Amino acid sequence: MKTIILGTLLCLAAASTATTAQTLPPEHTVTVPGNALRIDVPEHPRYMMRQDCKKFVGTYDLSNGDTLELRLAGAVMYARIGKQEEHRIVATDHNAFVAxxxxxxxxxxxxxxxSVDGELVMVVPAQNLSGGDIVPYHVQSIGLASR
Structure with missing residues (x-):
């Protein structure tokens, strides 16, 4: 009987916590559907030789109509989305990079x-809409258009 009561209390506490989390105002939340949309910098980035980096240098079309540009300056790689500012990137795998x-x-x-394809995960800044609404910053996944 104690086990059933304790289990019921734990379920009620969990439901109460979930309800509280859902009532936070939008400006205090970030929608991240799943762990795949995390942007973490590794403690020890993967070393990649310059010649290996060169095969990734170029401009890639994104599925949302924007572009991703990767460039190499000496031994340092940079990424730029559209006309946004550049981000210094490091390798995390043989074909993956993080800012x-x-x-x-x-x-x-x-x-x-x-052919070339892949995925870009990026932080989209908060936006003020013309109607006065605010879209909070969020993490978004965008596919690279196959070429």
Whole structure:
């Protein structure tokens, strides 16, 4: 009987916590559907030789109509989305990079058939809409348009 009562109390407490979390105002929340949309900088970035970095340099079309540009300056890589500011990036895998400021991460797949695809995960800044509403900043996943 004690187990059933304790279990019921735990369920009620969890439901109460969930209800409280759902009633937070939008400016205090960030929608992140799943753990895949985390932008973490590794404690020890992966070392990538300059010649390996070169195959990722270029401009990529994004599925939302914007572009992603990756460039190499000496041994340092940078990423830029559209006309936004550049972000210094480091390798996290043989085909993945993350910005040191945690504003974006990108995976670029060079396929055996010569096509290129991948994914960009980025922080989208808060926006003021013309109707007065505010869209809070959020993390968004954007596919690279295959080429």
């Amino acid at each position: 040191l400021d945690r504003q974006l991460k990108v995976r670029i797949d060079h396929n055996d058939d010569g």
